[in-house]
Amino acid sequence: MSPHIMVFDSGIGGTTVLKHIQQYIPDGRYSYFMDNAYLPYGKLSQQTIIQRLSGLLIFIETQQLHVDVLVIACNTASTSALSALRELTTIPIVGVVPAIKPAALLSKSQHIALLATPATVQSSYTQQLISQHGQAVTVHLYASVELVTLAEQTYQSKKIIQDKLVAELDSLAIDNRVDVIVLGCTHFPILAKGLNEYFNSTVLLLDSGVAIAKRVCAILKEHNIDCSDELDANCTGKKKPLRYYATASIYVDKQPVELVTLIDPTQNEKS
Numbered sequence: 381m382s383p384h385i386m387v388f389d390s391g392i393g394g395t396t397v398l399k400h401i402q403q404y405i406p407d408g409r410y411s412y413f414m415d416n417a418y419l420p421y422g423k424l425s426q427q428t429i430i431q432r433l434s435g436l437l438i439f440i441e442t443q444q445l446h447v448d449v450l451v452i453a454c455n456t457a458s459t460s461a462l463s464a465l466r467e468l469t470t471i472p473i474v475g476v477v478p479a480i481k482p483a484a485l486l487s488k489s490q491h492i493a494l495l496a497t498p499a500t501v502q503s504s505y506t507q508q509l510i511s512q513h514g515q516a517v518t519v520h521l522y523a524s525v526e527l528v529t530l531a532e533q534t535y536q537s538k539k540i541i542q543d544k545l546v547a548e549l550d551s552l553a554i555d556n557r558v559d560v561i562v563l564g565c566t567h568f569p570i571l572a573k574g575l576n577e578y579f580n581s582t583v584l585l586l587d588s589g590v591a592i593a594k595r596v597c598a599i600l601k602e603h604n605i606d607c608s609d610e611l612d613a614n615c616t617g618k619k620k621p622l623r624y625y626a627t628a629s630i631y632v633d634k635q636p637v638e639l640v641t642l643i644d645p646t647q648n649e650k651s
C-alpha cells in the first residue's frame with residue numbers, strides 16, 4: 381500500500397512543503413493537518429507548542445490514522461518541540477528547520493538573513509544551527525508575525541497585498557549587504573513573488589522544501605516502504621486527493637475542512 385504521509389502546520393504554510401513532497405512521492409496518501417485554532421504559533425510558548433503536538437499524536441493514535449511519516453512542516457513547531465515529540469512516538473518525524481547551512485554556503489557577500497517567526501528566531505535550536513553552520517557568515521535575524529497573516533490572506537485570495545508586504549519589509553529594514561534570505565517559516569514561500577518584487581530579485585530566497593521531500597523519501601526507504609527519490613515532473617495529474625483536518629473553521633479550495641479537536645494531555649493528567 382502507498383505510504384500515508386501526514387503534513388502538519390499551524391496554518392496553510394505547510395502546503396509549500398507538501399507540494400515538494402508530492403512531486404517526489406506522487407503515489408503517497410496525504411493528509412494535511414492545520415492547528416489553526418492556535419495560529420500564529422510564532423507567538424506561543426514552547427510549552428504550549430509541545431502540548432498541541434502531543435495532542436496531535438493522541439489524535440493520530442485514537443483515530444487509527446496509521447501515519448507512516450509525520451512531517452512537522454512548521455519551523456516554529458520543529459525548533460520548539462521536535463526532540464520532545466520524538467520521545468513520545470515511534471512514528472518517524474521529519475521536522476522543517478531554517479536552511480542556515482546551504483544559505484551560508486551560497487552567500488557571496490557573507491551576509492545572510494533569517495526571516496522567521498519570533499519563536500523560531502529566539503529558539504535555542506536556531507541559535508545552535510547558527511553557531512554550527514553560520515560561523516563563516518554574519519546572520520542577520522528578522523522576526524515577523526505579520527508576514528504569517530499576510531501569507532494566510534494571500535493563500536485564500538490568491539493575491540499578494542503588496543502595500544502591506546512592503547510596509548512590513550520596510551519596518552524590518554533588512555541589511556542591504558544580505559544576498560541570501562532564509563525563509564525560516566513555511567508560510568513565507570507563499571509571498572515569494574512579492575518578496576522578489578520588493579528586492580528586485582537581487583537576493584536569493586531559500587526554503588527547505590526540496591530537502592524535506594528528499595528526507596521523507598529516505599525515511600520511507602529506511603522503513604522498506606517503496607519510494608522513488610527521482611523528481612516526477614509529470615506528477616500533477618497523478619496526485620491523489622488530500623484529506624484535510626483543521627482545529628478552527630476554514631475553507632481550502634472553496635471546500636470546508638473537517639473540524640477536529642486536539643486534547644491537551646496535561647489536562648488529562650490533572651483529571
Ligand code: DGL
Nearest residue numbers: 393420421422455456566
Ligand atoms: N508556518 C510556521 C513556521 O514555519 C509558523 C506560522 C505561525 O506562526 O503559526 O514557522
